[in-house]
Amino acid sequence: MRQKRRPTPYRPTESSETVEETSESTKEVTCPECGGHLAHDTEHGETLCESCGLVVDEDEIDHGPEWRAFDAGERDSKSRVGAPTTNMMHDKGLSTNIGWQNRDAYGNSLSSRQREKMQRLRTWDERFRTRDSKERNLKQALGEIERMGSALGLPKNVRETASVIYRRALAEDLLPGRSIEGVATACVYAAARQANVPRTLDDVASVSRVDSMEFKRTYRYVVRELKLEVAPPDPENYIAQFASDLDVSDELEERAHDLLRHAKEAGIHSGKSPVGLAGAALYAAGLLVNERLTQGAVSDVTKVSEVTIRNRYQELLDHEQTRNGQPGQALAN
Structure with missing residues (x-):
């Protein structure tokens, strides 16, 4: 069933342009139901009838630029060809690049004289790209x-x-x-x-x-x-990675997040290694959900010593028990 819109008079906007009839065009330019004139709405990517509102085509591809220009100077400064510039290349991707294939545009092999010429061009192109x-x-x-x-x-x-x-x-x-x-x-x-x-x-x-x-x-x-603004790393950011490496359950992973959230609220994480805290939270969560992990396995994944894990997980458990009104050391033992 064809989609229809309310048949109100269509007024082309700044982002809509009317489809013009030309003898060279093979596209349909009249409405298949009422014979009215079709218009192209670039904002919504649709072609619709100006008279009855029938949507003839939708989800069209916009081949225009992603920028807008309001005068000729701005249009000239924004127009470009090729890939967008990037800081990941020393010339920002604006220089030429001569391919290594010794073939012409038709795929035919170059002669020996042409191959020597292309090699010289590659050498000079490389020298000009890195001049200092x-x-x-x-x-x-x-x-x-x-x-x-x-x-x-x-x-x-x-x-x-x-x-x-x-x-x-x-x-x-x-x-x-x-x-x-x-x-x-x-x-x-x-x-x-x-x-x-x-x-x-x-x-x-x-x-x-x-x-x-x-x-x-x-x-x-x-x-x-x-003077870079680098915030201290959040221990919770490491939980997903370590939990995947240890192949633990979702329940254990969620409990580890809870332990770290409670520890951050109390300020226990201040001055401590975030990686060590993440490993200790996973080990402590294993004790709480009866899915025991060995300290050696956690140490191998987090690259943190077992001593650090023992110290940190005990602090997390003590705080959790105090928070729940339980005597300390109960769960650890």
Whole structure:
């Protein structure tokens, strides 16, 4: 059954344009029911009759730009071709790229003389794309950020943020005396922290080309010099990842969230490792729902010592029992 709208006179708006009849067009330009004139509503992606309101076509694809322009100068400044610019490439994706295939537009192989010519063009194109040391530095660093972001499964917006942080560090001359890989790793971790994406220091260090101590030292330096606003990590952000690795039930995972929420309300989490608290909450939740986990298994997943887990889970249980009006140490024993 065809969809109809209330047959009111259709008045084309700023976002609607009338479908004009042309001899070259093969599309239907008259209403199949009343023979009225059809109009295209770009705002709703529909083609409808101006007379009876019949919706002839819907869910159409808008091939126009996503921006609006109000004068010729604004239109010229916003118009573009190709992919959108991105901070994840040292030239923001605006330069040329000569493919490695030695074939012409028809798929035919190039002659030996043409292959030599294309190789020379590739060489010069590469030289022009990285004409100075800063551009070569940026190209190497952004490649490292992309590699680490892919290995850690970071979304595109986090990698974009890490690229922006590295550009700021390069512009403010923070790199002398530090390795490109170290600063790139620090930028990846800072971007993940800013986006509240749960990645631990050990996770990032495991995919980095620098040792853990250099990475942590560089991270503190970059955050201090660039005055980055990085909030302390929330222990609850790590629960889902650790629960998946430990293969625990949904009930245990939800109870771990409850323990951490209650601990944060009382301020118990202040000054303590969020990863350690997340691991301890999972272990304590296992005791409460009779789904026991070993401290060794939790330690292996969270990369936190068993001593830390024992100390933290006891604090969580003591607070939970006090909150419920029970004597301390009851559940732990």
